Amino acid sequence: MDNDDFRKWSHRAADWGADYRATLRDRPVRAQTQPGEIAARIGLSAPEEPEAMEAIFADFERDIVPGMTHWQHPRFFAYFPANAAPVSVVAEYLVSTMAAQCMLWQTSPAATELETKVIDWLRQALGLPEDFSGVIQDSASSATLSAVLVMRERALGWAGNRAGLSGQPRIRIYCSDQVHTSIDRAIWVAGIGEENLVRVPTGGRWRSMQSTALEEAIQADRAAGLLPAGIIASVGGTSIGGTDDVAAVAAIAKKYGLYLHVDAAWAGSAMICPEFRHFWSGVEHADSVVFNPHKWLGAQFDCSIHFVCDPESLVRTLAIRPEYLKTQGRDGIVNYSEWTVPLGRRFRALKLWFLLRAHGLETLRQMIRNHVGWSEGLASRLAEVPGFEIVTEPMLSLFTFRHQPCDEQRADEHNLALVDAINNDGRIYLTQTRVDGRVAIRFQAGQFEATEADVDVAFDVITEIAARITTETAR
CATH class of the missing domain: 3.90.1150.170 (Aspartate Aminotransferase, domain 1)
Structure with a gap:
């Protein structure tokens, strides 16, 4: 594809996108196809010779689109939304065109510095205190995994990454039964094990963790020689919106020296409205917080904001600095790849900048x-x-x-x-x-x-x- 063809097909794709958005209400929200139906229309192997873009685009419209569930449909009331405001889509065109690898400041200075600024815009919008900084993760799953790894490392005196978990005390993490299954996966991947994720009984309208039961579980684990490391509180759980009393949980976390992570992946967006902030009262005492602008705020997937009070603990847990990733002659810069599990990073801040300015x-x-x-x-x-x-x-x-x-x-x-x-x-x-x-x-x-x-x-x-x-x- 030469530059003229690139221009032509970019225009064609943009026109298709506008037509698609304009006709969504005329489409069934969920794909109305049977298992295997789309696969049957696709070739058994890749072509040996180039095919015409006209044919490829026609096959896309005929064979692929009917098998898509339309997440941008105005009557999508399932799961939680994965919104893509049109201005966010435009920003993603630009990101895809530049195709920058934004792992370090030097590999794209504007991406790093814009990320720092838009995270602070969002911190202010949510009413979080100034001691929170943050990073854009791909999803809340990655943010929660990062938080669990910090819990693990802090509890083990930073020995887990170096020496492994063999021979170490069994680490315990606490949550309610309303948390997302991404917490289970984080526990698995962090090597802590499902048996050490303690489900605290819940009660009340919002299915909140019972403070007395939480404290009793921590005390019992300590008495048994286990190692309590952290608590994961839910604000707006996926099933029914289960929401913990963050202030009460934070007081217990402080009393026992545990790391507190607040998962507000969906509900966090609503905290730009001051009248809804009572749902996470006490969040200022958390060690980390995650919310997904790609759910309710309109930023195209993927875009998850991971706020932290102590970025040094996150960097100490995740950063690896081989010589080829060092930025020579620059002190005090932020390399956000040291704040995340993946080294590679997309330019996610641009769509937030477009979105917040345009709306x-x-x-x-x-x-x-x-x-x-x-x-x-x-x-x-x-x-x-x-x-x-x-x-x-x-x-x-x-x-x-x-x-x-x-x-x-x-x-x-x-x-x-x-x-x-x-x-x-x-x-x-x-x-x-x-x-x-x-x-x-x-x-x-x-x-x-x-x-x-x-x-x-x-x-x-x-x-x-x-x-x-x-x-x-x-x-």
Whole structure:
């Protein structure tokens, strides 16, 4: 592809992207294909000779797009959003074109210095104190792994990386049962082991860790010769929005000298709104915090902000400095590859810079406030419809509900059939979870371009399909 062809196809791709975004409401949200259907359309091996771009692009439109679930669809109410505001997409065009490897200051000074600035913009926007700095990770999974590694190293006197874990005391990490499964993976990868992830009992509306149970678990482990190292608190857990009392957990972490990491991957974006900050009251006492602008704030995936109070501990845990990675003649610079597990780093700060400037914080706040209000309204409407039960009240824009069939013994089966029927219909997309062992259906509003009318469609689809399958079951 020469430069003229590159220009032509770049324009073609941009035009396709604009048309795609403009027609999303006309598409089913979830891919309506069967397993193996797309693979059957793709060649068995790579071509030996070049193929024309016209043919490749046509195959993309015919064979690939129908097999995609449309995460930017305004009626995507499943999981959590993975928003890509159009201005963020434009920034990613530029990043992809430059294709810079931003691992060190010297390999792209602007990338490093812009990252430092936009992280501080976000720190201010979230109301975090000045002693927090941070780094852009690819995802909250990587941020949490980094935090767990710091917990491990601090508890072992920085001997884990050097000597390994063999012969060391068993390290213990504490969390509730509402945390994301990325915490389990971090424990695995860090070599701590699933058996040493202590699930603390929860209670209350937000399924918070019980402070007394947390403290008792720490004391019991110490008495048994185990080594408590850290606590992972949840703010807005994936299943039902489980949220810990961060202030209470922080007080216990301080009392026992444990590292506290706060996982606010989804809910953290809402903290740009001062009225929602009570959900993480006490966060200023955490050692590290993660939130994902690529979820609710509009930055294209991947983009996760990992705030830390003590960057030296993070660097001491992760940095390796061979001669070829040293920056000669420059003191006091930041090399963000020393703050992350991967050495290679994309220029993720650019899309945040574009996004925050193009929309401004107040526009983003209003979007989040709308989503919260619309979700609360939908929960209230469903609660008034006979046969529907709100299982967990809205935590920000996330709530769960259940439809009660005539045969209570088949409630789980009925609700799984309901969510499948809703998703097969194509107008909206929802997911299921389990609350206290029983199936419930999740709803969250968070797509960047969703409107109140889209949430109204969700009400219509949910109630219409519930009535239909109830009638069909009764026959």
